[in-house]
Amino acid sequence: MNVQVVMVSLLTLGMATAVWAEDAAKAEPAKTEAAGDAAKTADAGTVKDEPIKPLEAVTVKDEAKVELGKKLYFDPRLSKSGFISCNSCHNLSMGGTDNLQTSIGDHWQQGPINAPTVLNSSMNVAQFWDGRAKDLKEQAGGPIANPGEMAFTHELALDVLKSIPQYQDEFKSAFNKDAIDIDMVKDAIAAFEDTLVTPDAKFDKWLKGDDSALSETELKGYKLFKESGCVACHNGPAVGGASFQKMGVVEPYKTDNPAEGVGGLTKKDEDRFKFKVPTLRNVELTYPYFHDGAAKTLEDAVHTMGQLQLGKKFTDEETADIVAFLKTLTGKQPEFQLPILPPSTNETPRPEPFNKADKDKAKQKDAGAKADGKQS
Numbered sequence: 528m529n530v531q532v533v534m535v536s537l538l539t540l541g542m543a544t545a546v547w548a549e550d551a552a553k554a555e556p557a558k559t560e561a562a563g564d565a566a567k568t569a570d571a572g573t574v575k576d577e578p579i580k581p582l583e584a585v586t587v588k589d590e591a592k593v594e595l596g597k598k599l600y601f602d603p604r605l606s607k608s609g610f611i612s613c614n615s616c617h618n619l620s621m622g623g624t625d626n627l628q629t630s631i632g633d634h635w636q637q638g639p640i641n642a643p644t645v646l647n648s649s650m651n652v653a654q655f656w657d658g659r660a661k662d663l664k665e666q667a668g669g670p671i672a673n674p675g676e677m678a679f680t681h682e683l684a685l686d687v688l689k690s691i692p693q694y695q696d697e698f699k700s701a702f703n704k705d706a707i708d709i710d711m712v713k714d715a716i717a718a719f720e721d722t723l724v725t726p727d728a729k730f731d732k733w734l735k736g737d738d739s740a741l742s743e744t745e746l747k748g749y750k751l752f753k754e755s756g757c758v759a760c761h762n763g764p765a766v767g768g769a770s771f772q773k774m775g776v777v778e779p780y781k782t783d784n785p786a787e788g789v790g791g792l793t794k795k796d797e798d799r800f801k802f803k804v805p806t807l808r809n810v811e812l813t814y815p816y817f818h819d820g821a822a823k824t825l826e827d828a829v830h831t832m833g834q835l836q837l838g839k840k841f842t843d844e845e846t847a848d849i850v851a852f853l854k855t856l857t858g859k860q861p862e863f864q865l866p867i868l869p870p871s872t873n874e875t876p877r878p879e880p881f882n883k884a885d886k887d888k889a890k891q892k893d894a895g896a897k898a899d900g901k902q903s
């Protein structure tokens with residue numbers, strides 16, 4: 528990669544964040560309505576009274592819609608290049624993330640921010656680090672049209688789907704309509720995402736009364752997590768996801784990443800650097816950490832959290848104990864058959880991964896202001 532390309536990527540990086548935030552400036556982060564679902568716990572009698580609650584498996588309500596949503600989630604033909612699907616950046620073989628500091632989008636563009644996991648994302652109070660989408664359905668249309676991600680348009684994505692008879696049939700059985708529109712696409716993807724819940728972690732077994740489920744170290748780690756005050760922000764069934772909090776309560780967080788969190792949307796000083804508290808479910812799998820992806824290891828993240836959020840300097844042993852506890856939050860990963868996607872037909876628009884003119888256009892659009900209200 529030559530210097531010029533690097534410079535351009537960096538430019539794109541800075542601007543994309545600012546623009547993404549502006550696009551959604553209308554959306555004050557939604558408040559707790561979504562959290563209701565998350566509060567479901569098993570028979571309260573046997574569950575330990577702790578600030579973290581067990582995660583329950585979900586029952587699929589609408590099989591046809593979920594199956595369709597799964598296909599769409601894995602279908603790279605919803606991107607301009609024909610190469611990038613939701614699963615490219617939220618890889619369900621890797622904890623629902625890409626394990627990159629920031630994601631790679633269309634034309635190898637460097638993304639502005641770390642990709643959060645889609646696992647258990649239905650429990651989030653709102654979506655994105657700054658909460659600019661109120662729920663999964665609102666979120667799902669964004670990446671398809673984001674020039675830095677899948678770089679398509681909703682119209683072209685619909686053209687692709689409409690050209691494939693098997694998709695037509697599946698939309699019909701899921702929605703009882705002969706048409707295909709973007710609202711259905713978002714609805715189906717969100718229905719699939721609702722199923723991406725990871726129950727039966729070691730910690731859940733312990734919460735539900737199996738005292739032998741945790742080792743002494745893991746239990747020590749949990750006590751430290753609770754007593755140090757981590758649970759003030761990381762609590763509930765998702766061990767996070769329920770509120771927006773300042774990154775750097777006691778000491779400021781130093782980063783080159785220009786994202787300002789909720790403050791980028793509201794332009795209020797008190798919101799600067801407030802980010803959605805990430806879920807710590809499956810955190811063992813979702814490295815690297817923080818919105819800028821700067822913490823490479825869990826030890827790193829725990830150390831930073833202790834110091835910046837709580838003014839505590841953990842010893843290496845304390846950090847190791849907390850990390851051992853955090854690893855007990857890895858749950859049963861979603862199990863399903865890899866979807867086999869219906870083939871394109873002769874009428875299906877073909878992908879153009881290497882079109883130079885498109886590349887330049889994408890850059891311009893990215894830099895020039897997505898003033899047309901498209902969010903990521």
Ligand code: HEC
Pocket residue numbers: 547600611612613614615616617630631632633638640641642643644645648651653654655656657663666667668670671675676677716803903
């Ligand atoms: C090029 C990489 C990329 C692709 C492709 C992509 N995403 Fe994302 N996704 C991200 C990044 C980066 C964020 C965080 C953006 C932010 O918060 O500003 C994100 C955020 C999300 C979130 C919010 C999670 C949370 O905890 O706030 C969900 C849900 C999500 N994406 C689902 C999807 C779906 C569904 C698709 C396919 C339609 C998709 N993503 C395609 C990179 C990607």
Ligand code: HEC
Pocket residue numbers: 752755756757758759760761771772773774776802803804805806807810813815816817818819825828829832833836837849
């Ligand atoms: C004041 C609220 C608050 C407290 C207290 C707090 N956290 Fe956090 N935590 C956050 C926020 C906000 C983030 C996201 C910060 C960012 O990305 O810039 C975060 C991120 C993390 C992450 C990274 C997760 C990811 O996917 O990127 C880990 C791990 C974590 N916290 C563990 C802890 C531990 C351990 C403690 C106690 C020592 C703790 N937190 C205390 C609010 C808090």
